[in-house]
Amino acid sequence: MHDTLDKRAPGQAHAGWVAQMVHPLADQGVGTPASFISKQFDLASIAGDEVLAISALGLYRCFINGKRVGDDLMTPGWTSYDARLSYQTYAVADLLVPGQNRIEIWLADGWLRSQLMWGGHPIFNTWGDKIAAIAELRSGENALLVTDASWQSGALPIRKSGIYFGEVFDARVPAAVSSGTEALPFDPAILVAHETTPVRELAPLAPIKSWADAEGRTVYDFSQNMGGYVAFTVTGDAGATVSIEHAEVLDQDGTFYNGNYRTAEARIDYTLAGTGEEHYRPHFTFQGFRYARVTITGNARITAIEAVPISSVTEVKASFTSGNKLVDRLVLNTLWSQRANFIEVPTDCPQRDERLGWTGDAQVFAGTACYLADSHGFLTKWIRDVMVDQREDGAVPHVVPDPTRMQPEHYPGFFGSTGWGDAIAIVPWQLYLHYGDAAILREALPAMVKWVDFVWSISDGPIVNPPRFWGARGFSFGDWLQPKGPSAKPLPTIGDDAAATIYLFITSSLVGRIATITGDKALASRMEKMAAEVKAAFAREFITASGRLCYDDQTSYALAFLHDLIPAEHVEAAKRYFKSTIGRSEGRIGTGFIGTPALLPALVKIGEPGLAASVFLQEEVPGWLYQVKKGATTIWERWDAIQADGSIYNPQMNSYNHYAYGAVCQWLFEGVAGFRPDANDPGFATVVFEPTIIPELSPVAASHDSKNGTIRAGWSMDGDKVRYEIEVPQGARGLLRLAPDYRDAMVDGQPHNGADRELAPGKHLVTFTYAAPQREEIAASRVNARTP
Structure with a gap:
């Protein structure tokens, strides 16, 4: 059953459908x-x-003469099905024979109609209550077979399946014809x-240990x-069962x-046919898990078992290593979270309901996603679904594809949160930066404008x-899951208003910039005027006369500084207040999803x-490296998902595979390794090299396979001497930008005058002297909560 022929045909459109949805x-x-x-059908030659062009309502797998067509998984994929339904095209000549042939298309509930949303208010039959398939077999312009x-x-022997549920398979049940069809x-x-x-299997993982409970x-x-499933081989008597449960972690004991x-x-429940060695893996579901618990009822024995990750991310496009193994593992954890959550749609988690x-998760992570994998088509496709699900007044749903649009009575007003809906502009912008794709900017621009106006x-x-x-119009998640700090004094x-x-401001400014790129001068002017008005209002409303932001928290300062919202006269004071927020949290993170x-x-x-560096490298909760020390192999949803004493946080909202906080990897590439795309010459046509030296991470080495070739950058330290080695791809130009306090700089043996320096394709060596910041001042800022 699992012998496959990967014969996906070139992705040209299949025009003039004559088949029916059956x-x-x-x-x-x-x-x-x-x-x-x-259907049985005859071919003369x-x-x-x-x-074969094929799609379905629900999920499908297709077989011709008993052999599977392609090896794509979870087809036809997940879109806003009422407006956009994907189809796949496969070259199938190798599966056909002269004379009589048989085609069989398996169908299951999938995202179309199995449970979506969580337990209190689950939604079923979201986009329809009938599974169906549409297919055409063609030779040139001739239709040889169509569904009708x-x-x-x-x-089928698949007795039940669902995205959240799993799969029940009874190998004793034949797939026998019993009924007809309707169009x-x-x-x-x-x-x-x-x-x-397409979603594909990645390299399987064998268990590193097993035990009996x-x-x-x-x-x-x-x-x-991971996100994927368990595959196993079993022998035993007919009617014996193998039941598999999944888990991400073990509890405290x-x-x-x-x-x-x-x-x-x-x-997963599998009932044996009793025909000797039987092989099984699920067909129409996947799970998020590290551990599998197997219960055998009756006479059966598992002779082989492995975990099979699946993902739309099939090739790694970046690497990052340093002198800190916890940091290296953090990057790997982020990649594994991307793999598990990039299964057709950028999801929050692969395990729970x-x-x-x-x-919101997608907009903060999109930049990192584009470094770690080729996310161009994946995120472009998703943005098109965002546009479909956008409401008439411009509100963007919290989740896309949006199950609540078709059945709003279950989750009224499930749209319109700032920081979340801004994905409609921020994700296309990242696609423009990384891939030079101005087309997606033009395509999504009207939706961006509707969102800003909303x-x-x-x-x-x-x-x-x-x-x-x-549910109220304009409800915002704010800085979701921000750690509260000490319980005695959170x-x-x-605030949600800030x-x-x-x-x-962020998105109106960005949409103004995009309007300029796409040639809409009137829109650019309107957005720039709006952004200026918001900036002035922000300063009046949220910045005191002393330069303190009214909520006086890490997220306020981080976002305000990063986006130049602090008036010049308040910058120095606001810097001191910002540093004080780090001190009050004892040098730890005080930010949530957007901060x-x-x-x-x-x-x-x-x-x-x-x-x-001090905030990033500290190893207590809340902190990026805390979870790595606790044995995490993916990114957690909550900073304290496993608490310091080993106890598990409230299970009502506690995922161990959420990529959002892995967005720090964008900083590791762009800040620490020091390479990024140039917004004025996107798609890495120009690569800006601007490293941030963190001595504790030496040596650093990073790479990224961009659309213009492989970029490499890394640095090492010998005392206060830094050796920065970079490689500009042959299809690009480099631009070196060094901080003013990097002294005595030499580029390829020639003195560097401090100005931006153009670099030709190829390898370059930059050396300079680095003066480390005063560590005692940093240590003091972690302890003292004094304000300026």
């Missing part, structure tokens, strides 16, 4: 056995150019050629948290624990005052690279 009458509805449709109501149908009303105009890298069940540790999955059963395309309309002015309660948190106003990516770049920008 529903198996054997289907009994959501949560019932999966179904198939099939094989021309060699036969191509003459096809037959039957039930559904369907507009083929919504079919779009699959726009992103107190009830005789076997627990396997696959060493790595080393016991299998998956309470944080909430209502997601995340289970959620797994949704949260816009945010302005929340309070009808430049200061945005979001309502407090979920640290201050940015956060929303800052984001209105964390800005924190370290902002500290470097105000001339405090040593303080940035």
Whole structure:
């Protein structure tokens, strides 16, 4: 069953569909056995150019003459199905024979109709209650076979499947024809050629250890948290069962624990046929897990087992190593979280009853995503779904594809949060920076403008005052999951009004810049005027006469400094207040989803690279390296997901595979290794090299496979001497920019005068003297909470 032919045909559009969308009458509805449709057909000869174009409502797998078509997973993928449905195209001549042939298309609930959203208010049949398939087999312009109501149908040995549920498979049940089919009303105009890298299996992982629990069940540790499934080989009697449960962590006493999955059963049940060696892996689901607990009922024995990660991210495009192994593991953890959550849609997590395309997570992580993997098609496709799901008044949903748009009664007002909806502008901007894609800017610009105008309309002015309660128009998540600090005296948190106003400035400024790039001068002028008005209002409303921001927290200062919202007369005082927020938190992070990516770049920008290093490298909670020390192999949702005493945080919202805080890797590439795209010459046509020296990380080495070739940069220290080695790809130019306090700089053996210096393609050596910041001052700032 799993012998595959990867014969995906070139991605040209399949025009002029004549096939019908066909529903198996054997289907009994959501949560019932999966179904198939099939057809026998004759071919006089094989021309060699036969191509199958295929899609489905639900998930499909296709077989021709008993052999699987392609090896893509979770097809046709996940889009806003009522407006955009992907199809795949495969070259299938090798599967066909002269004479009689048989095609069989397996169908399951998938994202279309299995549970979405969480336990209290789950949504079923989100985009429809009938699974169906559409397919055309063509040779040149000739249609050899199309789906229509003459096809037959039957039930499959997959007795139940669901994204959150898992899969139940009874190998004793034959896939036998029992019913006919019906053609559904369907507009083929919504079919779009699959726009992103298909989901595929990655290299499997063998268990590093296993043990029996107190009830005789076997627990396997696959060493790595992932998104994927367990594959196994089993022998035994017909009717014996293998049941698999999944978990990300063990609890405090080393016991299998998956309470944080909430209502997601995340289970696999396999019933043996008793025919000798049987091989199984799920067909229409995936789980987030590191551990698997196996229960065998009856006479059966597992002879082989492995964990198989799956992802739309199939190739790694970057590397980062340093003198700190915890930092290196943090980067690897971020990559694994991206893999697990880049399965067709950039989701928050792959394990619990959620797994949704949260816009806030995606907007903070998009830059990092584009470094670690080729995310061009993946994020472009997702942004198109964001545009589909955007409401008429410009509000962007919290999650995309948005299950609540079709059934709003379950989650009224599930849209419109600043910091989340801004993904409509920030993600395309990252695609422009990394890939030079101006087309996505033009395509998404009208949606960006609608969003900015919506945010302005929340309070009808430049200061945005979001309502407090979920579902109210303009509700904002603010700086989501910001750590509170000591329970005796929690640290201050940015107010929703300041956060929303800052984001209105960020995005109106960005949309003005995008309008300039795309040639819309009138729009650029309007957005620039709006941004200027917001900036002035922010200074009046949120900055005191002494230069202190009113909420006096890390996120306020980080975002305000990074986006130049501090008036010149207040900059020096605000720097001191900013540093004081670090001191009050004892040198630890005090930021949430929107503040964390800005924190370290902002500290470097105000001339405090040593303080940035101190915050980044500290190993207590909250901190990036704390979770690595606790054994994390992916990025956690919460800083304290496992607390210092080993206890597990409240399982109601506690994922161990959330990529958002991994956005710090963008700073590791752009700040520490020191290379980034130039917004004035995007797509890495010009690469800006500007390193931030953190002695504790020496030696640093990083690379990125850009669209213009491989970029390399790394530095090492010998005393106060820095050796910075860089490589400009052959398809690009370099631009060297060194901090003023990097003294005695030499470039390829020639003195450097301190100005930006153009670098030709090839390797270059830069040397300079580095004066470390005063560590005693940094240490004091971690202890003293004095304000200026």
